[in-house]
Amino acid sequence: MDRRYMKLDLIKQGGFANIYNGRDFKTGKKVVIKELRDRTIDSIMRFSREERILREHVGNPHVIQILDSNLQDFPPYLVLEYATHGSVEQYIGKLEWQRGAYWLWQISYGLGQIHRQDGFHRDIKPPNILLFAGHSEIVKL
Numbered sequence: 296m297d298r299r300y301m302k303l304d305l306i307k308q309g310g311f312a313n314i315y316n317g318r319d320f321k322t323g324k325k326v327v328i329k330e331l332r333d334r335t336i337d338s339i340m341r342f343s344r345e346e347r348i349l350r351e352h353v354g355n356p357h358v359i360q361i362l363d364s365n366l367q368d369f370p371p372y373l374v375l376e377y378a379t380h381g382s383v384e385q386y387i388g389k390l391e392w393q394r395g396a397y398w399l400w401q402i403s404y405g406l407g408q409i410h411r412q413d414g415f416h417r418d419i420k421p422p423n424i425l426l427f428a429g430h431s432e433i434v435k436l
Contacts, residue, residue: 311333313332352412
């Protein structure tokens with residue numbers, strides 16, 4: 296991994312990748328580092344497809360932003376923006392319907408943009424729907 300980034304703590308072990316909180320030494324900002332764990336051909340192709348889809352959606356307000364990647368490194372990795380407010384999972388059963396509806400609209404918008412460019416999201420679930428602060432709450436896939 297590029298010495299620009301440092302893995303801090305493991306957030307979770309996914310089906311084929313590990314997700315870490317990290318630090319970008321160049322900017323000083325928190326980042327998320329997604330590191331491919333399963334190195335089967337299928338997993339490498341999925342990881343590469345994920346990187347391509349994220350790059351195609353740079354600037355989309357409802358898709359997590361990719362900051363960097365290296366698919367040639369061992370292990371391959373993606374550097375993603377840090378979700379300042381965690382995931383929607385922490386709000387299950389505690390959310391008023393108006394706020395939930397607004398989040399759902401944002402999720403639908405992000406998915407619609409991905410699908411219009413022949414992409415897809417393989418793992419939509421509360422821990423993978425992320426919250427960010429902004430002018431108002433921003434939800435990203």
